[in-house]
Amino acid sequence: MSQRRSVLIGVGIPVLLVLALFTWGAIQNDGEAGRPGINDRFGEVDISVDPHTDFELTTLDGNSVSISDFRGKIVVVDFWSSWCAPCKAEGPVLAATYNKWRDSGVEFIGVAIWDSKDPVEDFIELHDINYVNGIDPDGRIFIDFGVSGIPEKFFVNPEGEIVRKVVGPNTSKTLDDILTDMTDAALGIDSAG
Secondary structure, three states: OHHHHHHHHHHHHHHHHHHHHHHHHHHHOOOOOOOOOEOOOOEEEOOOOOOOOOOOEEEOOOOEEOHHHHOOOEEEEEEEOOOOHHHHHHHHHHHHHHHHHHHHOEEEEEEEEOOOHHHHHHHHHHOOOOOEEEEEOOOHHHHHOOOOOEOEEEEEOOOOOEEEEEEOOOOHHHHHHHHHHHHHHHHOOOOOO
16 A cells, blocks of 8 residues: 555656646646747846857748848847737837838848747738748747747847847837947947947
């Protein structure tokens, strides 16, 4: 009897702990296991990833894209999802900002996290988004970049180095200010003075 009890305790406790962890994770993500959280703090934060981190993303049209493909340009990498309310609010801002800056050596790459093709394409069409987008179905890029929630943006200088990170949705002014600073820095202009 005591051997059977030991086995039940030895197996039962770890199983209960795993179930409790799974339940807690599902509650934290509104019942959707595997989805990242929505950012509840906003603004620029410290970069917690190697500044030369890159990825290979399959775009919605089946091509492959990476940050290094845009060496010599400023790149904004946007982590988002079609089901994310702040991402929905930010969609038109990103579309307009990209259209404003694309002829100035700025590229955007959208990385949809744990999403599917139809809702992502609907989102892109709804907001008239013209920059490249792909889906990170298993969250590998999300994890490699140390993303804590969505939306999050990483800003990459023309040398391919991640230099800024912003969590939460952005305004046109916030994006314009960052891109102006980065463009000035790339041109060697001191925007502070």
